[in-house]
Amino acid sequence: MAVVKWRGVIEEYATFLPVPSGSPVITLFEGGTPLLPAPRLSERVGARVFLKIEGANPTGSFKDRGMTMAITKAVAAGAKAVVCASTGNTSASAAAYAARAGLACVVLIPEGHIALGKLAQALVHGAKVLQVRGNFDEALRIVREIGEREPVIVVNSVNPDRIEGQKTGAFEIVDALGDAPEAHCIPVGNAGNITAYWKGYCQYREAGVSTRLPRMLGFQAAGAAPLVLGHPVPAPETVATAIRIGDPASWYGATAAASESGGGIFAVTDDEILSAYRFLAAEESVFCEAASAASVAGLMSVGVPESSTVVCVLTGHGLKDPDLAISQIDVPDPIDADVDAVLSVLDIG
Ligand SMILES: *Cc1c(COP(=O)(O)O)cnc(C)c1O
Secondary structure, three states, rough: OOOOOOOHHHHHHHHOOOOOOOOOOOOOOOOOOEEEEEEEEEHHHHHHHHHEEEEEEEEEEEHHHHHHHHHHHHHHHHOOOOEOOOHHHHHHHHHHHHHHHOOEEHHHHHEEOHHEEEEEHHHOOOOEEEEEOOOOOOOOOHHHHHHHOOOEEOOHHHHHHHHHHHHHHHHHHHHHHOOOOOOEEEEOOOOOOHHHHHHHHHHHHHOOOOOOOEEEEEEEEEHHHHHHHHHOOOOOOOOOHHHHOOOOOOOHHHHHHHHHOOOOEEEHHHHHHHHHHHHHHOOOOOEEEEEHHHHHHHHHHOOOOOOOOOEEEEEOOOOOOOOHHOOOOOOOOOOOOHHHHHHOOOOOO
C-alpha cells in the first residue's frame, strides 16, 4: 500500500497560503495532528466532542504552524535574525525553526513564569534567551520596538505570517470532519490563534470546502481575562502560563471572531482549568498543557446545544510542564526493594 507522506502545512495547503515561489520552505513537517474523538467528554457535555491534539507538533505546540510560515518568509526576505517575546512555546518553536534555517534567534521571556520544558527547548536549539524582569506584555513591547529599530524580524503573532500558518488548523479539522464543527473551543492568550482559526474557517467556507461556520468560543483564565473584562489587565495571574497575558495583540481579531460567529469570549477559573486538565489525562488519556485545558474547562462550563459537533483545541503538550503535573497528584514515598513491601501497598488480588 502506498503511504502518502505529510509534507508540513505550507506544502499541504499551498493554494491557501501566501508563500513566495522559488524560496526554500523551512518545515519540520508540522501539522497533520490527530483529531481525536473524546467519548467520556462527549458523554459528560452531551455533544460529539473531538480534541485537536496540537501537542503532537514537532516542538509540542501549535506555534509550529505559524513558525514554518514566519521563518520561511524571513528567509525569503534575506533576514539574518529573528526575535520574539514568549510565554514559552513561541520561543521553543522560533528557536527550532530558526536553527533549521540557519538564522540567529533572540527570545525575551518573563522571568520565573515559563515552564521548564519550554526554556530547555529554546536553549538546546541555540536561541539567545533573555529573561526580563517583567511580564509577557512588557517583553512584547520591547520586541516590537527592536523590530522597528533593527534589521530583525519579529516572529510573534503580530507577524501576519504567523496567523496565515496557524489557520491551517481549521483546514485540517474541516478536512477530517467533512464540514466545519458547530462549535470551536479554544484558549485565548495573545489571541492570535482564535483569529487564525476564524480566518481559516471563513476561507474554507468561501472556497466552498465547508457549508457552515462554527461558533467560536474563546476562553481566558479568570486572572488574565482582558477580553472578557473589556480592558487590559496590568498584572495578569494564572497557573496557565501560556495564556498569562493582560493586553492581547490580536484584541480586535478575537472579538471579531467571537461576534461574527455568534460565539463569545469567556473566563474560566484556575480550578476549572486544572480540573479539566486532570480529566483529560485520566479519562481521555491526553496529557496537555494547563492553558490547553482552558478550552475543555470552558466547554464544560458554558455548554453547547445537545448533540452538536464540537472541537476543542488542545494547544500544547503536558510534558512541557512536569512540575505542574506533579503538583496535582500525591507522589508516593519510596518503599523497600522487596516483593512483600510492594504487595503491602497495593490493592490487588
Ligand atoms: C500560545 C499558546 C496559547 C495562546 O494562544 P494565543 O494565540 O496567544 O491566544 C494557548 N496555549 C498554548 C499551549 C500556547 O502555547
